[in-house]
Amino acid sequence: MTKKERLKFILQLIDEREIGTQEELTAALNAEGLNVSQATVSRDINELALIKTVGMSKKTRYSKPVTSVSDIPQNLIDIYKHVTESVVAANNLIVIKTISGNANSVAMVIDKLHIPGILGTVAGDDTLLIIAKTNSDAEKIVKTLKNV
Numbered sequence: 001m002t003k004k005e006r007l008k009f010i011l012q013l014i015d016e017r018e019i020g021t022q023e024e025l026t027a028a029l030n031a032e033g034l035n036v037s038q039a040t041v042s043r044d045i046n047e048l049a050l051i052k053t054v055g056m057s058k059k060t061r062y063s064k065p066v067t068s069v070s071d072i073p074q075n076l077i078d079i080y081k082h083v084t085e086s087v088v089a090a091n092n093l094i095v096i097k098t099i100s101g102n103a104n105s106v107a108m109v110i111d112k113l114h115i116p117g118i119l120g121t122v123a124g125d126d127t128l129l130i131i132a133k134t135n136s137d138a139e140k141i142v143k144t145l146k147n148v
Contacts, residue, residue, distance in 0.1 A: 010044055012121040014062045026060065029089060072112055080109045080148060087145050089138040094130040096145070103128045113148075115141055131133070 001007070009032070010025065019025045026041045045062065055061035083102035088095050098106050103123035110121055110130065117137030122129045132138035 004082060006036070007044055007048055008087050010041075010048065011064060014050065014064070018059065018061040020052070020055070020060045020062065038094055072109065076105075076112075076147060079105055084145075087142050089132075089135075089142045092132045092135050092138050094132060094138050094141055094145075096128040096130065098126050098128065102126065102127045108148075110145070113144075115144055117141055 006029075007087065010029070013019060013025070013028055013032075017028065019028060022038050022041050022045065025045070026036060026038045029036050029041065039100040042147055050062045050064065052060045079102075084106055085097045085098040085099065086095075096103070096106060107121045107123040107128050110118070110128070117133050118141060119131045119133055121131075122131070130138075132141055
């Protein structure tokens with residue numbers, strides 16, 4: 001199996017299973033007949049830019065990095081849409097009001113979107129502050145967030 005095929009296989013494995021450590025991934029690959037070391041798996045994880053997320057069983061797992069809205073699980077998009085009450089810009093600051101206790105969830109979705117122009121997010125209980133680079137970036141971000 002070539003390296004390219006192995007990398008593709010790793011992506012398939014982490015989509016199908018909740019694999020949270022290099023050791024688990026190494027064991028899964030070896031169980032599938034690939035003879036790989038933990039060092040090889042470590043390099044593959046870095047090359048694929050895998051990230052750690054929380055899986056269904058509440059433990060961390062490897063995931064592909066998110067590059068667009070379509071890469072974010074639909075349940076997270078649904079949560080964002082359901083709990084977001086308002087999105088308002090004031091100069092380069094954007095304030096998002098959410099249902100109580102949901103600002104962190106909304107911030108997580110926004111951070112996963114990697115929207116250009118966002119310098120950072122700060123979440124409280126029901127309010128999220130987004131700091132944009134410029135006033136015009138803030139306007140673009142608001143439009144993007146209202147269309148998620």
